[in-house]
Amino acid sequence: MERYEPETIELKWQDVWERERAFSVPNPGPGEMDERHTYVLEMLPYPSGELHMGHVKNYTLGDVLAHVRRRMGLRVLRPMGYDAFGLPAENAAIREGGHPRAVTERNIAAIREQMRRMGWAIDWDREVSTSDPSYYRWTQWIFLRFYEQGLAYRKEAPVNWCPNDQTVLANEQVIDGRCERCGAEVERRNLEQWFFRITDYADRLLDEMSLLESWPEHVLTMQRNWIGRSEGAEVVFRIEELDADIPVFTTRPDTLFGATFFVLAPEHPLVPELVRGTPHEEEVLDYARRAAGRSAIERADPEKEKTGVFTGAFVTNPVNEQRIPIWVADYVLMEYGTGAIMAVPAHDERDFEFARRFELPVKVVVAPPDDELEEGTYVPHSEDERLVDSAQFTGLPAEEGKRAIVEWLESRGLGKAAVSYRLRDWLLSRQRYWGCPIPILYCDSCGMVPVPDEDLPVLLPEVDEYLPKGRSPLAAAEDWVHATCPRCGGEAHRETDTMDTFVDSSWYFIRYCDAKNDGAPWSREIADYWLPVNQYIGGVEHAILHLLYARFFVKVLNDLGLLGFREPFLRLFTQGMIHYLGAKMSKSKGNVLSPDDLIATYGADSVRLYILYMGPAEDDIEWQDTGIDGMARFLGRLWRLGLEAAERGPVDVPADGPLVRRAHAAIAKVSDDILRRFQFNTPIAAVIELVNETYHVKDDPARAGEVRFAAETAVSLIQPYAPHLSEELWERLGRERLWEEPWPQADPALLERETFELVVQVNGKVRDRVEVPVGLSDPELLARAKELPRVRAHVDGKEIRKEIVVPGKLVNLVV
């Protein structure tokens, strides 16, 4: 018999699919706008190298889903593109040596070939690359719309600087004080940079989570933590000496009477003023300078003892007119709240630690009712606490106390209820070459001027030296930098920073809908037809970064009237990572598996099957070298089964029979697992079982019809996983175009059973099983159970105290 040779079959069908543009899905025409459709999207790859096993898993998952949904009769959008601008691609170019464009194009070509070789059913007519002028023209266009709304702005602020990548980073790109991409310790620098006002959308990013259909709870939690909304109050403290008011943010206005000192962040702008000409000036400024020089990691070290200096100045607590000393300490962060705090050591662990170190008073103002007050100690938060020693508020429960004190402050103009967020505005400018130019001009007389829409795209200039050097390499392109002001016609120069790559990827899923449109980024009608994405699939590493940014973009674009929906991704699935030899795969560890090698050895179908068979798709899993052998063996079995059925020729398929019923059970199981449970490993096991059972009776001539039906069903069900082999067998079985064949339907009548195995327990322990007809009454089932000898051995001579019958399943006798 002809051997199963994956490579021959796979190349053949890949050619067919490409020739026929088999998976291209045109946009609906005017009369088709109500057609049933779905958008299956996987996160697009960075072309910073070739595809790795994580991509293989990601895109195979999406592929299975897209195949099944298409065969269910839906119009399925399943596009692909490349996140080609940005640090990953540029660093790859520097590593490999070569111009970023050349290296990126080479990587894209390699990835495209790998995708083709995996047999993924992609609509290649919508392919998009974010570094292509036809794409980034619209990234710039969107930027200008944000700019017009005041949502893109420039300001000087302390920012994160990566000394290795020689650029600033967004907060989201700093992990434990280190650069997300290269691991270098980031530095603080005061620089003028471009920001997106994502903080304006903080509440909507939280509240509109309710519009999502299905996101993993841990991703929502991560986003909530990242946004970090806290409710409290802003309270104004007065510095008489400077005739100035300093607001602080607190979540505990109920502890206001317990404020015994006050702390400013070292970077607080009032610090120099406060100490000018005083004996404390030198010491305080010196402390502020040293704090500025410390890295974020050093400053946040929880082991470190708290440091600080007294300024010699005092503020007045608005609730009791008490004057409390002002300190400067680096445990107060300039970026959060107002950069100043009221310190309540009795009710805040950090303030308590500081108070002990510098021998400052500790005053308890909130405590459980019967607590014996011990002054000078830390009193942790408790459920039933009430205010003590707090003038007219004494005795109120803490929650009521908060409200009452805030009201009192508001009525006197000394404070107000306030909300604070951990989220910062998104720093989007980068001092790197390989990115989307920011379409802004600086005119000597008009100031900052946006590039008019009709002048887009602002093309990325060619430069000789694109290596990072701390300021944008674009500045070296002098001809490009020099421009004419579109307003006054005078001299102007271009913004030379480029955009963060996450800007590019915040709207690519919209462009896919209308990828060839050169008059607009998309047609709203088309975008509203396909979007929001019904199923998004990708790695959990983007839980905050990309997924938060894309949600923000869609909300803004919705406000601008450019989109008719507010959330981009209704359902999100985060796949687990693939480990190899006990660790995450990485080049430095030398434990990288190459998809190409695996395809060469086993064929794409076996790789596709095994990557999903290994375990639940959301779990991290360990790749086992021998595991894939099982998939190759299974496909070999199915191959022989199919060929033998094909050779036997057409036979009548009986309407019923044990194997026919098994096949229908498999249809039900596979469909339910994929479509309802989103579980991709167990369907494979179900088809393997069907094939094994069929294999055992394949040579029985009396059952040829059943065997044929079971074999065809197995081929059809495994098509989303192993499309090449399935297509080949389908053709040899005298059929064609399995990828367009309607998804099989299980006949409910054939899923019904005439008998079932009744489990009989005594005291909850299984003692016997017996095959009985479906539909017996409870007393009949009990009677059957009690007849069984093994049951009698445990029951005879004892009194049956209770009888439990679970219809269709089991009987439990309690003695």
Place this chain on the structure above:
RNA sequence: GCCGAAGUGGCGGAACUGGUAGACGCGCUGGACUCAAAAUCCAGUGGGGCCACGCCCCGUGCGGGUUCGAUCCCCGCCUUCGGCACCA
């Protein structure tokens, strides 16, 4: 420290709504075919015990609880992984 997820054979995992624990695959053992090997096919495979071809006991991280019945629900621990972390 706070928040979240997970712990099941030699291994990856299955058990969907509280109802047969270990589906399916890997590995391993024995057998068939073969001069031999590969491939393929068949059978077995959680641990222990015995009056051993059938039955008994134990068994889903640990200790309790609820229930006729718990991998599943509740309480308390342990371990691992992930996120946040001087955020006032």
